[in-house]
Amino acid sequence: MKPARERILDAAHDLWRTVGLARTTTKEIARAAECSEAALYKYYASKEELFAAVLRERLPTLGPLIDRLAADPGADGRSVERNLTEIASQAALFYAESFPIAASLYAETRLKARHYQAMRDMGTGPHTPIEALDAYLRVERDAGRISPGADTFAAASLLLGACAQRAFAYDATVGKEPPQDVDTFAAALARTLLTGIA
Structure with missing residues (x-):
């Protein structure tokens, strides 16, 4: 046992x-x-x-991946696109598994408020992946691998927001499959985001 x-x-x-x-x-x-x-x-x-x-x-890990990439974004000759694709893939899987678990919180506002306060007290919550991805993108910006004028917080919010929205729109309990598999979605999302910040 x-x-x-x-x-x-x-x-x-x-x-x-x-x-x-x-x-x-x-x-x-x-x-x-x-x-x-x-x-x-x-x-x-x-x-x-x-x-x-x-x-x-x-659940699929997201934080450690972003932290590792922020520490050495170009390790092994990795491109920004490859890093963002990996982050988007993990984020899509993370939100797909976490959304059904946490969805019931939204039905009870007092419980949600108590839950979110407890998460903040522990130094975590739904904002932490956005802040971690923002920090990673600032490292890439400082290294000159993305545009010096890139709004890294907006870019982080767009990428993770798209992954969360995919989980919401195509929740497995609804029975509607997404038009792309996770890998195709992640690669397309990374390419599209880079069009704006490269």
Whole structure:
């Protein structure tokens, strides 16, 4: 049997994908993980902390990728287009998996406000990928690999906004498939964005 911490992450991820974040209690997560609610709170101080752990450990990673590229954007001869394509691909996958989990928050405004405040208190939230991508694009601008007049925050918002919108518009539960696979979408998005900032 897996360690309790791993079972809790798995149970939370599975329940949130099927039932939704807002409708799932920590008691239900503990039951699905075959542990006590007290054991759950031993590892995670709150439902929001558990949510952040699920995003980090069970969904496609976005933050570490952007941080790695910002540290050395041209490593191995990588172009800006290649970097943006990889970021867009990961972002599209991340939002496709996180959107169904978090969507139920938007139905309950008080819960959403409490959840977002807890995420801010932990130093995370939906704004962090935009800020990280903005920082990466500033590194590229400073290196002369994109236009010196490029609005890096707007570019970051456009790229990640497109990836989030794809997840919203083509949520798997709706049954409508996107017109492009993730790789084709990511490459086209990177090329289009670079037309404005190259």
